Amino acid sequence: MSAVPGPDALSAPRPPFTAVAIAASCVGFVLVGALQALYGPVMPTLQREYGISPAVAGLSLSAQFAAAALGVLVYRLLNGRLGHRTLLGASYVLMALGASAFALAPVWPVALAGAFVIGLGFGGVVYGLNHLFTVGFGRRGSAMLNLLNGHFGVGAVAGPALVGWLGAKNYPGIFIGVAVVCVVVLLTLGGVTAQERETVLEVTSRRDVRVAPVIAAFIGVYVLHVAIETGVGGWEPTHLESVGYSAATATTATSAYWSAMTVGRFIVVPLSLRFSAPAILTACCAGMAGSLLLATLPMAAPYAYVGVGLAIAPIFPTCLPWLNRAVPGVAAAGAYVMAASMLGGVTFPPLLGVVIDGLDVTALPLTLFALALACMLLGTGLRRNAPDPDAEPRSARPAAPPEMQT
Template structure:
């Protein structure tokens, strides 16, 4: 496939997103990143307002994730019937309405319903924009997806910082502010193409015959495992560091640095993806995860090693999605499967890992996660040999020919 193919120039040369729409999409991802990260810091205020226990207050995030999972699936089902502008616009409105309901519900059950509705919109935005960026920039889609998801990380850092600055009791105003932003973003949807072009089959690609299902299954495995490692480190790093002798303040700072690395890694990989193929990036990242987790088992290196784990995890989600679309171009649901799988992994694996670690010494946390990273690395090697990516291999000479043709001027 050449640089001027239909995949690179969707809708007969017109971009899927204008520059204004790209900017608005990045703002949207910062907003959903902030929103997801706000529930935890808001728990003290929720407990006081509704007179509930910490576990019950934590159901707000669970309701959000259940809604997000359904939002992904509903968006996918409706893609063939409604255009991108309608679906994204509806998702923004759902998130705005849900955020307002969560902020100002007089009772806990309506607040939970608000979190669920917010999640529905969140899932639609997450899936819809990831898919548009995955197919809308041709060979630059990996770079653009890393930039998009990097803004999610910016929001995830900024949200809790905002609550820390204003106070947990001001969470209603923060959620309402998010709702207002969600009402403004749809103004830019005129810059989003109504439909994506029909995918073209990749000659010699993995979409041929019986290899399709194994390829999708292994991609899902990579997504589930890397999210399990991501949430496992985020949840257990402070406990592990304190267990090996670090103070609570140091452990908290190191954990914040780990989440910051998740954002930094995506911005760093964005330009690198113009010269390195998605299979190469995935293989290096999975091997790097395993290597840094092995170093995290050494107490003196653990805080720094966890930062390295964050850097290695960061590019996996946005790097694999365009590769998946190229490897199985005839399976429209593939993107929905892996995004839904990543959400399921984020919800299901923390308690599973907790149950495993409860039977062992907490000092073994890096080694337990190392086992998952090794499995992820093995899957990356399998994908490299079985999910061909002819358009994703860009050398220096080819990269020079890939310009901003898909951007509106």
């Protein structure tokens, strides 16, 4: 029996990276994970050094998030003209320059500008690598994206740990170190083999879907899961202390939550080779909702938040390939979704704070539970209205002939 070319033969004629470039991409995601997590531990030092208030110091993270969303859109806009290799290189250079400026800034406005420049490069690296991993690895796309984004979590855990080990007063050296590693990663970009002119996705699906509602639903899933992610990360310590746990226990539990997000992505790597993206999203939404409901019980709350971390971890990297297959004619869909999720990370924490002020911090799990249910409803709608054409079980057995498939 002659083999019939499948979608992978069209969508991934060759890997987008050499083995060295794949490893360097994982290092790049360790860097962006660390850059996102470094601001929190050094906030008190920034306040003392520059004589600023906590709210003003917090603008550093907001500037990075906002610039990252802009960086995603700029990367997408210039991609057809400059190509991935050039834009990834420029993004790493921006991160290196921004990190150096933040470390050496004599006054706060210069440090804030450095954070903004970091964000531009941050957005480019996050979008560029996620996009290449999405379109370049065929059925392995979800697995490779979870592997890549798992290293983001490694950086998010390692960055604060490095601050704790070296001391917050030495944060300039840490940011300079990040800049140096960015320059080293630049040397591996020759291993980025994929070039722009990606027309393959347009021939992988013949289905007629209403594009705008589908993209809007994916944006909703991403914004809601980021809202839950940042809501737990920002408010879990306060909630646990309000129900009787010590500050030390609450801090440890929050670290366990972030660690669970990292572990969850590595765990799902082999699972994503066997189960479809819609099935994984459904399981993740159910896991988030169930864990948040369990978190209403004080005795179970610290462990329930770990469950939230495990459940939420695979959503971002698993749904990107599904989005690309669901709207194959809209190459910028991933950019829209990523930019929206980054802006959600800026806007939702203060909105959640308003809700908690109006109710009580003990209402945190139920508030986030409602968001998880909304995310589940959107996922169910996507599964029905934009079914994944690659959604058959990912087992090793041979595929049935077309006339026998259901």
